[in-house]
Amino acid sequence: MCTDCHTAHAVQRVTNPNDRKQLTAEARQRIPQTCARCHNAIFEKYKKSVHGAALLENINPDVPTCIDCHGVHNIGDPTTAAFRLKSPQICAKCHTDPARMSKYGISTQVLTTYVADFHGTTVTLFEKQTPDAQTNKPVCYDCHGIHDISRVDDPQKGLEIKQNLLTRCQRCHPDATSNFPDAWLSHYIPSPEKTPLVYYVNLFYQIFIPALLGGMTVLVVLDAARRIYEKAEGRKGKGEGRYAKMKDEAESSKS
Ligand code: HEC
Ligand code: HEC
Ligand code: HEC
Ligand code: HEC
Ligand code: HEC
Ligand code: HEC
Numbered sequence: 603m604c605t606d607c608h609t610a611h612a613v614q615r616v617t618n619p620n621d622r623k624q625l626t627a628e629a630r631q632r633i634p635q636t637c638a639r640c641h642n643a644i645f646e647k648y649k650k651s652v653h654g655a656a657l658l659e660n661i662n663p664d665v666p667t668c669i670d671c672h673g674v675h676n677i678g679d680p681t682t683a684a685f686r687l688k689s690p691q692i693c694a695k696c697h698t699d700p701a702r703m704s705k706y707g708i709s710t711q712v713l714t715t716y717v718a719d720f721h722g723t724t725v726t727l728f729e730k731q732t733p734d735a736q737t738n739k740p741v742c743y744d745c746h747g748i749h750d751i752s753r754v755d756d757p758q759k760g761l762e763i764k765q766n767l768l769t770r771c772q773r774c775h776p777d778a779t780s781n782f783p784d785a786w787l788s789h790y791i792p793s794p795e796k797t798p799l800v801y802y803v804n805l806f807y808q809i810f811i812p813a814l815l816g817g818m819t820v821l822v823v824l825d826a827a828r829r830i831y832e833k834a835e836g837r838k839g840k841g842e843g844r845y846a847k848m849k850d851e852a853e854s855s856k857s
Contacts, residue, residue, distance in 0.1 A: 607636050631657060633667045647749040652756075654749075664702050670695075683736045687729040690716065693742045715789040716742070738774065745770045 608614075616629040634654065638645030648654035648668070656662040671692050672680060679685065694713040696702050703710050716722035721739045728737050743751075745761060752759040761767045764783065771778045792801040 606639065627661050627663055630663060630667055631661050633669055634658065637668045644749050651747070651749060651751045652753050653751060664696070664705070666696065682734075684733050686741055687725060687733055687735075687737060689741050689743065690722070690725065709789060711791060712742075712789050715787070715791060719787065740770075740774065744773070 614629070614632075616625055618624040618626050634645055634648060634657070649658055653665040656665045657667055672678075690713065697708070698710050698713050700710050717726050724739045725737055725741060728735055728739075745767075747759075750759075754761045757763075759766060761770070764780065767783050768778060768780060771782055775782065787797060787800065790796050792804055794801050
């Protein structure tokens, strides 16, 4: 009830008096403790996560607190198919924002690259067409964790450590062996340094396909033009057209 979160006689200010849409920094920092009164196990995990540590230790306003992902007075069930399918957008709100991410040197390409790969493509398609359907493809939190998200270079839990990543893949790909994640580009955009083979094969097709189709088009157009021209020439009488003359000249010069 209202008083569980706001107290009865000690109600504290939550919004900035000059801008009612903005929470004060202190109010934001208080939120996890408010929820922790009843959701303590989750709070304990969140506290140690990359997001929670930044909020609770440094009053960092850039990281999500409970309500950025769950809402406040409209908290819904986060285990539904619909919540799962739209969850990448919750993460993307901050993780594609260059102003927010540049301070930490974190890539803002994580959504684009996720959507470009086989997992994300399917999740995005489901979200648009059947938002209530269960999906067995991973969303951001299947790999990164939910309340216990850590830095990717964390020496214990980070996903840059192959074994940690493999454990995540194996939840859905139980037969995956240690080099299985190598078959996947992660959040990287193909580049000559990181994934030269993929990069150059892509580049080859980027040049080869337009060149091939362009060449075919030119060939067909030239061929058609010549046929039409010859037909028109032919109507004037055999051997009288400019083409026929050129052909005669060519033959006589050869002999
Ligand atoms: C689960 C905890 C929780 C409950 C229950 C809750 N609130 Fe809140 N409330 C919050 C948090 C956290 C904020 C600050 C976040 C925000 O304003 O978006 C807030 C903000 C507010 C605000 C100021 C900002 C705004 O949205 O207008 C008011 C007023 C408010 N609550 C009133 C209420 C009333 C009245 C009830 C009961 C009908 C209630 N709250 C129930 C957690 C709660
Ligand atoms: C970065 C986004 C994010 C933040 C921050 C976050 N959660 Fe969650 N939470 C989720 C997602 C996603 C799920 C759904 C997980 C699932 O599918 O099981 C979830 C599930 C839950 C659940 C229900 C399922 C369960 O595990 O019992 C509760 C309760 C919950 N969160 C409370 C909290 C509280 C309290 C905080 C703050 C201390 C918090 N969350 C912070 C994303 C978040
Ligand atoms: C007074 C205790 C209490 C407080 C404080 C509280 N919750 Fe809950 N919350 C519950 C209970 C109990 C449930 C389970 C309700 C049910 O399953 O019917 C729940 C369920 C949830 C769920 C899962 C909803 C679902 O349908 O599965 C989420 C998410 C959640 N709470 C988030 C929060 C957040 C975020 C805060 C802080 C802003 C918060 N709660 C504060 C008691 C609390
Ligand atoms: C299939 C697993 C998987 C999914 C799904 C996934 N990630 Fe990642 N993510 C990774 C791995 C692995 C890395 C570490 C890449 C590296 O540095 O080698 C990473 C790195 C990151 C980083 C750190 C980037 C940096 O510059 O340090 C962020 C932020 C991130 N992911 C967010 C997301 C978001 C947001 C989504 C959903 C839109 C998502 N991830 C989906 C596996 C995944
Ligand atoms: C309210 C904004 C916000 C939301 C929402 C958010 N993040 Fe973050 N996230 C941040 C910020 C800011 C940092 C950097 C914190 C730091 O380094 O102190 C961060 C850090 C991270 C990192 C660590 C990157 C590294 O340095 O290795 C990962 C992974 C990550 N977030 C994943 C996610 C995922 C997955 C979700 C969705 C479930 C999500 N985030 C939702 C703001 C957000
Ligand atoms: C939540 C479950 C889940 C997780 C976690 C997961 N995957 Fe997948 N993955 C799938 C599903 C389902 C498909 C089939 C996609 C389709 O056909 O649309 C798939 C397809 C693939 C494919 C393409 C296979 C093919 O036949 O085209 C590769 C490669 C792959 N995953 C790699 C990974 C890697 C690497 C990881 C760990 C970093 C991972 N997956 C984590 C569910 C998952």
